[in-house]
Amino acid sequence: MNTIIDHPTAVASTAVESAPITAPRRTIITAPVDPPTVFATATTYAARTVRKFMRTPQLLVVSSLTSIMFLLIFRYVFGGAIQTGGIAYVDFLIPALAAVSGLFAGGAVGVAEDADSGMFDRLRSLPIPRSAVLLGRSMADTALIMWGTFVSIAVGFIVGFRVHTGIGSVLAALALCVLFAAAFSWLMIFLGLVSGTAQAAQGISFAVFPLIFVSSAYVPVRSMPGWMQPIADNQPVTAMVGAVRALVLGGDTQALLGHSTTWLVSHSIVWSLIIGGSFATLASRRFSKL
Amino acid sequence: MRPTRNTHQPSSGAPAIEAIGLTKRYGDTHALAGLDLIAPSGKVTAVLGPNGAGKTTFVKAVATLLEPDSGQLRVAGIDALADPGRVRRSIGLAGQNAAVEPALTGRENLVMVARFFGHDRNAAQEAAASVLDEIDLTADGDRPVKGYSGGMRRRLDLGASLVGAPKILLLDEPTTGLDPRTRMELWDSIRALVSRGTDVLLTTQYLEEADQLADHVVIIDHGRTIANGTPTELKARAGRDMVEVRVANGADLATVTAILAPLGSEEPRIDEPGRRVAVPVIDGTGRLADAVRSISDRGIELDDIGLRRPTLDEVFLTLTGAAA
Numbered sequence: 001m002n003t004i005i006d007h008p009t010a011v012a013s014t015a016v017e018s019a020p021i022t023a024p025r026r027t028i029i030t031a032p033v034d035p036p037t038v039f040a041t042a043t044t045y046a047a048r049t050v051r052k053f054m055r056t057p058q059l060l061v062v063s064s065l066t067s068i069m070f071l072l073i074f075r076y077v078f079g080g081a082i083q084t085g086g087i088a089y090v091d092f093l094i095p096a097l098a099a100v101s102g103l104f105a106g107g108a109v110g111v112a113e114d115a116d117s118g119m120f121d122r123l124r125s126l127p128i129p130r131s132a133v134l135l136g137r138s139m140a141d142t143a144l145i146m147w148g149t150f151v152s153i154a155v156g157f158i159v160g161f162r163v164h165t166g167i168g169s170v171l172a173a174l175a176l177c178v179l180f181a182a183a184f185s186w187l188m189i190f191l192g193l194v195s196g197t198a199q200a201a202q203g204i205s206f207a208v209f210p211l212i213f214v215s216s217a218y219v220p221v222r223s224m225p226g227w228m229q230p231i232a233d234n235q236p237v238t239a240m241v242g243a244v245r246a247l248v249l250g251g252d253t254q255a256l257l258g259h260s261t262t263w264l265v266s267h268s269i270v271w272s273l274i275i276g277g278s279f280a281t282l283a284s285r286r287f288s289k290l
Numbered sequence: 291m292r293p294t295r296n297t298h299q300p301s302s303g304a305p306a307i308e309a310i311g312l313t314k315r316y317g318d319t320h321a322l323a324g325l326d327l328i329a330p331s332g333k334v335t336a337v338l339g340p341n342g343a344g345k346t347t348f349v350k351a352v353a354t355l356l357e358p359d360s361g362q363l364r365v366a367g368i369d370a371l372a373d374p375g376r377v378r379r380s381i382g383l384a385g386q387n388a389a390v391e392p393a394l395t396g397r398e399n400l401v402m403v404a405r406f407f408g409h410d411r412n413a414a415q416e417a418a419a420s421v422l423d424e425i426d427l428t429a430d431g432d433r434p435v436k437g438y439s440g441g442m443r444r445r446l447d448l449g450a451s452l453v454g455a456p457k458i459l460l461l462d463e464p465t466t467g468l469d470p471r472t473r474m475e476l477w478d479s480i481r482a483l484v485s486r487g488t489d490v491l492l493t494t495q496y497l498e499e500a501d502q503l504a505d506h507v508v509i510i511d512h513g514r515t516i517a518n519g520t521p522t523e524l525k526a527r528a529g530r531d532m533v534e535v536r537v538a539n540g541a542d543l544a545t546v547t548a549i550l551a552p553l554g555s556e557e558p559r560i561d562e563p564g565r566r567v568a569v570p571v572i573d574g575t576g577r578l579a580d581a582v583r584s585i586s587d588r589g590i591e592l593d594d595i596g597l598r599r600p601t602l603d604e605v606f607l608t609l610t611g612a613a614a
Contacts, residue, residue, distance in 0.1 A: 029417045031455040032408030035379060044405040052393040055434070118389035122450070125353040125383040125460075126406045127375065290355070 035127035038135070045123075045136030046143075049110065053144055059106070063144075064151050067104060071097055071152055074218060075159050082219050087249060091164070094156035095248050096217040096241040098177050101148040102184030103208045103237075107141040111192025112201035120290055131284050138185045138280070145181035164250045173247035176268060180240050183276035190283040193290070216257075217241045233258070236271035243268035304367040306331045306458050306489040307352055312361035313513075314347050321347040322358060323513035329506065334490040336504035338497065338602075340610060344513040345493035346386065349462045352491065353383045366457050379408075382451030383460045388443035389450070392436035396427050396446050399435060400453050407454025417453040425449040425479055441472030445479055452483065459483065461492040465499060477502055497602040507602070511610045524605045530555060531574030532598045533581050536566045538591040543567060549584045553577045565593070574599070 036044075053059050071093070079089035114120050114137075123133050153161075163170055187208070195201040214228065215221075215237035221229050232238055242257045243264040257264065307329035314322040322344050329335035339345050350356045352365055354374035363370040366380040390399045400418035409417055422431045425445045435443060444464065451459055464480065465473040480503055484490055494500055500507050501521050508518040517524060533553065535546055543560065547567050550558045554569030554577075561567070571577040578597045585592065 029420055029453065029455040031379075031457075032413070034408055035375075036406060036408045040405060044402055048391060048394065048398075048402050051398075052391060055393040118385045118387035119391070121350075121353075121355055121385050122383060122389040122403070123406065124355050125378060125381060126403070126454075127379040127408060128406050 035129075038129045038132040041128045041132035042136035042139060045133055046140040049137060049140035050143055053110075053140075063106060063148060067097070067101060067148050067152055068155050070104070071155055072159070078218070083223065084220060088160070090156065090160045091162065091249055092245070093218070094153060094161040095173070095244040097152045097156070098149045098173075099180055099241045099244045100184075100212055100217055100237060101152060101177075102142075102145040102181040102188070103212050105141065105145045105148055105184075105188070106202075106205070107145070107185055107188030108192035108195065108201040108205050109198050110141070111137060111189050112195050112198045115193060115290060116197050120287070124287075124290065130288055134189055134280070134283055134287055137189055138182060141185035141188065142178065142181045145185065146178060149177050149181070163248050165248055169247045169250075172265075173244045176240070176243055176247070176265065179269065179272045183272040183279075186276045186279035186283060190279045190286065193283055193286045211235065211237055215241065236268070236275060239264055239267040239271055304331060304364075305329055306333075306335070306366060307491055308362075308364045309348070309351075310362040312348070312351060312358045312363060314344075314351065314356065314358050320513050322351070322361075324361070325510065325513055326515050327508050327510070327518075329489070329491050329508075331489055332487070333505040334484050334492065334503055335506045335508060336500035337491065337493045337508050337510060338495070338500045338606065339493075339510040340495060343511045345495075345510065346462055347513075348510070349383075349385075349460050349491070349493055352377075353381060353460055354378055380457045381460055382454060382456035382458070384444075384447045384451040384462070384464060386463045386466060388440075388447040390435050390443055390446050393434060395432050395434055396438070396442075397422060397431040399446060400450055403450040404453040409454070414453070417455075421449040421453050424452070424482065439472070441468060441475055444468065444472075444476055448476070448479060448483070452488075456488070458489045458491065461490065463493055463495070465494070465496070473499075497606055501602050509606060509609055516609050517605070521602060524602060525600045527605055527608075530570040530572060531600075532568045533571050533574065533578050533595070534566065534568040534598050535581065535585070535595045536564070536593040538565075538593050540565050542590045545588065546585060546590060549588070550581060553580055568598070 074093055075090055079093065082089055082092075084092040120133075124130060188205070191204050191207070192201050195204045214224075214232050215235055216232065217237055221232040221238065224232055242259065243261070246257060246261040246264050259267075305328045307327065309325055309327040312322045312325040312327075313320065325344065325348060327337070327348070337345050337348060347356070351358050351363060352370065354370055354377050357371065365377045368376045368380065370377045390396075391402075394402070397418050400421055401414045404414035404417040405411075418431075419428075422428045425448060427442065427446060427449070430438065430442065435446065438446065448461070448464065451461075461480070465476050468476060477499070480490070480492070484503075492499075492503065505520060506518065507521055507524055509516050509524070517527065519527075533550065535550065537543055537546055540562070543562065543565060547558050547560055550567060550569040553571060555572050556570045558567050558569040574597045578595070582595060585595070
């Protein structure tokens, strides 16, 4: 009310005239004829996610250091108190860490960040096959999990871990680790989508701890209380770490693991397919209704 | 009056966006309560409303990010509820957050989104280079976005919505949280984009923004449209132009009131302590000239005289006040 002359349209046109003239465009962009394929979408998003990880030293260093610290604590602090029959604890431990590193990786946090930042809103507004976004995410997360696995194995060798079988079995074990990583990546994607913010995702990631610790990953199931043993014996992580152990440590372990190599490998594959399949379905459903 | 709009093609039949009776409920909250809205083709439409009016929900429905509970929605002539996939090929969205990846460079961000629009590698590179020029970020294009200012990030986000050359651009509160200078820079960028003929729907809580950028303004509140029209039409609804005079000497107030009374379409309003008199007029500029002439003929000394036009603020407050 203090301004006596208030002529917004006049102001507007002055502003327009004084607006800087933008540089001439080099090309006129034409709208693409076809939407991108599932493959192009998934690899584009996967490449971006891996690049982000590589260019964020905090992520790279912190995640590697965390898994190394865990490894060293179990190897040198708890290891001596854990009875693993005829197997050295370091040989018991490293295959397990390689199998479950997907449950320690921060996949859920990355997904929650993309949900929170508006990245997923943008992606969902684009003419892409929607399921391909999560597929790309799973590909990237699997690669990042395998990075953690390689770090664990490398440090494992330094602190005394040795393979007791041949190259064929080791490659089979690594292939299983990739399969487990892919399955766990879908679990983490789902948790990330459900939590919505990075902080919540950090918290919700601890929900998988019982799965890791109530298993044969760190201690033999026989050392647990009687009521807990059937749970630990029959859950997926026990089958997965058992399969990797059997492949790299050989037949001597059969008594300790309680099952044949074939039984463990087949069960771990079935579990991976169940985990991967069901969380991929749940995550895709969630993604389309974000 | 607004030279940048001249390159728009005349509207060709179908509106860019047409919503009829849209509803969306979240629990007990009616985010959209039977929203009717038309965004004409070839124009910049601003959806104006207070926080919680339903602006973002509406944009999300148009962008096919959420499905309305009921109603009809056509975007670029396509039924958005029946065929959301085709709608996505016609729109570009820049949301409230700058959805750009800080660890990547500006160019990498644009190439990524261009690939998602369906460009092959080469076309994506070209589109990114062209958009970087257009949003004036070429010099910074190969720096990681984490070193960008807030305004640069928003510009990049705006650019990302353009690499697929969409028919309709959806900008959800594009300048929220920016300082005034950065806001004006972003307005310049938006004007430049508009000048090439893309239809734009933008939401804003800033009346000035709607006034500056839009040809067509839709005011919504509580999930409903409460008014729409050009900024000028809407201002006309808030009242007439006023000739307002402030005399140097309070003793002249009565004389000036007598001079103004015959010019006005209503009785003059007198503010004695402020030594001010105002009268609503029709044909503001003509009556202002009359007033200046008559007052100077009588040799009355003035502090100020002017024509005050209603602002969108007044329209907004009048309308949202009534609807609340």
